[in-house]
Amino acid sequence: MSGKKIVCRCNDVTVEDVEALIDSGVTDIEELKRLLRIGMGPCQGRTCIPIVLSILARKTGRRQEEIPLPRARVPIRPVRVEVIVGGADE
Amino acid sequence: MSKIAVIGGGIIGVATAYELAKLGEDVILFEKNYFGSGSTFRCATGIRAQFTDEANIRLMKHSVERWEGLEEELGSDIVFRQTGYLFLATSEEEVEAFKANIRLQNKFGVPTRLIDMDEAREIVPILNTEPFLAGAWNPKDGKANPFKTLFAYLFRARELGVDARGHTEVIGFERAGDAITAVKFRSNGKVESVRVDAVLNAANAWAPLINEMAGLSRGLVPITAYKHQLVKTEPLEPGQVEPLVCPPSWNDAYIIQDGEDGGIICGAGIEHKARSLEDYEPTYDFLRGVLEYAVRIAPPLRYAHVVRQWAGFYAKTPDSNPAIGKLLENFYIAAGFSGHGFMMAPAVAQAMAELISKGRSRVPLDWEWYDPYRFERGELRSSAFQIG
Ligand SMILES: Cc1cc2nc3c(=O)[nH]c(=O)nc-3n(C[C@H](O)[C@H](O)[C@H](O)COP(=O)(O)OP(=O)(O)OC[C@H]3O[C@@H](n4cnc5c(N)ncnc54)[C@H](O)[C@@H]3O)c2cc1C
Ligand code: FES
Numbered sequence: 251m252s253g254k255k256i257v258c259r260c261n262d263v264t265v266e267d268v269e270a271l272i273d274s275g276v277t278d279i280e281e282l283k284r285l286l287r288i289g290m291g292p293c294q295g296r297t298c299i300p301i302v303l304s305i306l307a308r309k310t311g312r313r314q315e316e317i318p319l320p321r322a323r324v325p326i327r328p329v330r331v332e333v334i335v336g337g338a339d340e
Numbered sequence: 341m342s343k344i345a346v347i348g349g350g351i352i353g354v355a356t357a358y359e360l361a362k363l364g365e366d367v368i369l370f371e372k373n374y375f376g377s378g379s380t381f382r383c384a385t386g387i388r389a390q391f392t393d394e395a396n397i398r399l400m401k402h403s404v405e406r407w408e409g410l411e412e413e414l415g416s417d418i419v420f421r422q423t424g425y426l427f428l429a430t431s432e433e434e435v436e437a438f439k440a441n442i443r444l445q446n447k448f449g450v451p452t453r454l455i456d457m458d459e460a461r462e463i464v465p466i467l468n469t470e471p472f473l474a475g476a477w478n479p480k481d482g483k484a485n486p487f488k489t490l491f492a493y494l495f496r497a498r499e500l501g502v503d504a505r506g507h508t509e510v511i512g513f514e515r516a517g518d519a520i521t522a523v524k525f526r527s528n529g530k531v532e533s534v535r536v537d538a539v540l541n542a543a544n545a546w547a548p549l550i551n552e553m554a555g556l557s558r559g560l561v562p563i564t565a566y567k568h569q570l571v572k573t574e575p576l577e578p579g580q581v582e583p584l585v586c587p588p589s590w591n592d593a594y595i596i597q598d599g600e601d602g603g604i605i606c607g608a609g610i611e612h613k614a615r616s617l618e619d620y621e622p623t624y625d626f627l628r629g630v631l632e633y634a635v636r637i638a639p640p641l642r643y644a645h646v647v648r649q650w651a652g653f654y655a656k657t658p659d660s661n662p663a664i665g666k667l668l669e670n671f672y673i674a675a676g677f678s679g680h681g682f683m684m685a686p687a688v689a690q691a692m693a694e695l696i697s698k699g700r701s702r703v704p705l706d707w708e709w710y711d712p713y714r715f716e717r718g719e720l721r722s723s724a725f726q727i728g
Contacts, residue, residue, distance in 0.1 A: 261601075275498075276491075278374045278506065284381060284487035287601065292574060292647055324622055328574060328645035335631045335642070 258298035260291020272309050283320050292328050341366050342537035345523045347510045347550055350380040351685040352674050353542035354493045359693030361500035369502055372509035376490045378544055382652025384607050386584045387683040388425045388481035389450045392441050393722055395709035397448050399687050402704050406686035414492040418484050421599045424583035425481035428472040438476045452478040466580050466638040483599050512553050518669040538670040538696050545655035547675035554671055561663045561712050563676040565614040565653040569626045573644040575602035593633030606634040622649040654678050659720040663712035673712050
């Protein structure tokens with residue numbers, strides 16, 4: 251372990267990455283999500299979004315409940331392409 | 341120095357605000373939601389000069405040249421990569437059409453060439469070469485990260501003094517004769533107004549509503565919002581589908597590998613008229629339809645997992661070419677970009693800023709072709725080639 255605190259395991263984002271971006275003025279969860287790719291990994295943010303919300307609340311002096319959650323995307327879990335298109339032709 | 345209001349915090353509005361500030365103007369930029377929340381953050385990342393008409397080819401040739409220097413100019417990594425576009429023909433007639441397009445593109449310095457399926461397979465190792473007769477290949481086309489590109493422009497714009505306001509909605513204008521004199525806006529429930537010398541409507545799918553606020557009819561620039569969707573797979577090893585690959589006759593279906601995380605983005609011309617300008621709900625018929633095309637283009641995709649699907653708007657004019665130009669004495673528009681606003685942004689932003697600030701531009705933008713009054717005159721252009 252390098253001692254870095256990981257926020258998003260899917261996309262390897264650290265607490266420092268999140269804090270630095272908030273310090274540079276990006277305080278919108280949707281914007282943080284896209285610049286850092288938090289919440290865009292296979293787990294769809296189940297691990298990282300709550301952590302980022304708490305960092306954001308702490309750094310901006312807001313209550314966590316005041317911060318809207320980013321829009322959830324389908325599918326909730328990864329689905330194999332062949333399950334959707336069927337397996338026949340090939 | 342003039343006070344210029346830019347409405348819309350998508351790539352067009354943000355890049356134009358930056359270009360205006362570079363020319364020394366005092367710019368205020370309004371975005372009603374978060375920056376990029378319109379079409380920009382939903383795009384497929386593709387950038388190409390392979391069009392089928394002179395106006396779009398020349399504009400995109402210039403735009404690609406701007407893209408090439410953008411990382412250095414803006415001082416940050418926007419993941420711009422010239423990984424090419426590969427169009428695939430399924431019939432002899434299409435091969436002939438490709439040849440004619442290539443001649444036109446070559447005439448304006450775009451180095452597209454016809455390639456055979458062996459070469460195509462070298463470029464895209466997982467390609468199913470069987471259904472295709474030939475490919476149109478331009479290695480200078482490419483892709484970039486829309487999130488990073490928009491923020492690179494936004495950060496530089498702010499450094500140059502642009503007053504960029506997110507979560508601030510424009511709700512009306514004051515107009516004297518043919519000129520807009522002030523912009524009214526609302527943020528956190530508070531209404532304010534600012535006196536302006538000029539206004540740019542860069543609200544894309546929402547542009548007709550802004551025109552209406554300026555006292556013009558909504559139908560003057562008849563932009564409709566079509567829901568266009570994308571599906572993305574888990575990351576694959578880089579190099580599987582680097583270019584955008586598209587057989588146009590298969591409903592404009594395409595696949596392209598995300599330059600950053602390696603996931604394959606899959607799109608197709610399966611469209612739905614949006615129920616409202618908030619209708620971002622993805623649909624199952626799109627998911628199934630697009631994946632059927634994707635596995636026909638690259639069969640191994642069958643074994644990948646889908647991780648995301650999302651929807652956004654193709655803000656479409658009747659001829660799928662944007663409306664760019666002047667609507668009133670000091671009221672301008674750059675909107676209705678269909679599937680091409682991201683790739684066109686560096687060129688359009690520069691042209692628009694020069695027009696507003698100096699009355700003319702050095703950019704090879706054919707103002708006649710994109711004239712926003714053409715619809716009123718019933719004068720449509722030949723439809724711009726649609727895909728990503
Ligand atoms: C699925 C999909 C794939 C695409 N793929 C590609 C591609 O590969 N390559 C490409 O070049 N293009 C692509 N596009 C098209 C591209 O995304 C758009 O053309 C481009 O983003 C348009 O940028 P814009 O700035 O004009 O509009 P937008 O990004 O839509 O910005 C307009 C902004 O105006 C704001 N706004 C509206 N009303 C108001 C108001 N009253 N006050 C303040 N703000 C307001 C909106 O909130 C919005 O953020 C794709 C689009 C979609 C949907
Ligand atoms: S931990 Fe961030 S998306 Fe999975």
